[in-house]
Amino acid sequence: MDVGLREAKKQETRRLISDHATRLFLEQGFEETTIAQVAAAARVAKKTVTNYFARKEDLVLDHQDEFVATLAAAVSSREPGESALAALRRAFEAAVAAKDPVVGFAGLEFSRMIAESPTLSACLRGLHEQRERALAQALADAVGSPRTDITVRTAAAVLGAVHHSLFERIEELTLAGRPVDEVAATVEAEAARAFDLLEPSLGNYAVASAPS
Structure with missing residues (x-):
């Protein structure tokens, strides 16, 4: 063979x-x-x-590596002149439009199984923490600072928390039995408000340089 x-x-x-x-x-x-x-x-x-x-x-969670890498990948692949926040916002909006399971669109039965299992719920929380650490490393690489730098750690914590909150919001609406299109429309609007809150502090952070 x-x-x-x-x-x-x-x-x-x-x-x-x-x-x-x-x-x-x-x-x-x-x-x-x-x-x-x-x-x-x-x-x-x-x-x-x-x-x-x-x-x-x-x-159950057999796409763990993909999930952990998503935010870091968005930062690493940001376009010239694009900040980390803008790149993450663009990637999230695309994921919501695609109803991607990685951002929470897992369906009612699957979401209920996760919510009802203490083991799976704890595992998912751990994956969110790993994703934030991976994001911190990507931000550190982007700005040329160590991952332990307080600005890097704070930016990663804030950006990670927004994505975690939006993930939980999708799960919450799904468990409430809302149709998937309604969930996507609701979260799209709420995500815009959430990301807008971060613009004053992070709108110009980790802006990608134009190629020389």
Whole structure:
């Protein structure tokens, strides 16, 4: 079996396990479902499940690296003359328009599963903290300061908090049973107000230089 085919097979197995796990978690609840049940449903060995997913919560939050990197990526890819705040605002608006799960559009059943599980809720809070640390490093690189610099840390904390608040707002509206288009429209308007509040302090922070 060549390398490409082997990798495709691995991805197929990973997706199969994840799909069966999600179905069981939604049907039975995260806390109540065991790794052995997931393995049986996917028709693989229990060790195969743990080889692909080190922790049970990884079966649910299987795009963790993407989530943690999103804010830092927006800052790193900002356009010439664009501040970190403007780049983050632009990226968030695009994500809301696309109803991207990474900003919270996970659907009612999935959002309820997260909210009802202490383990998953704690894991998600940890991911928000990791995302803020990654953002702080991206800001530090952008302005040429150490990540421990108080200005960098404060900017990352404020920008991270706004995104965390908006994520929770999407989750809140979703759990209330609001239609997804209504959630997107509501959050789009509220995000504009939230980002506007930051303009006086961060509107000119970490502005990307024009290429020389």
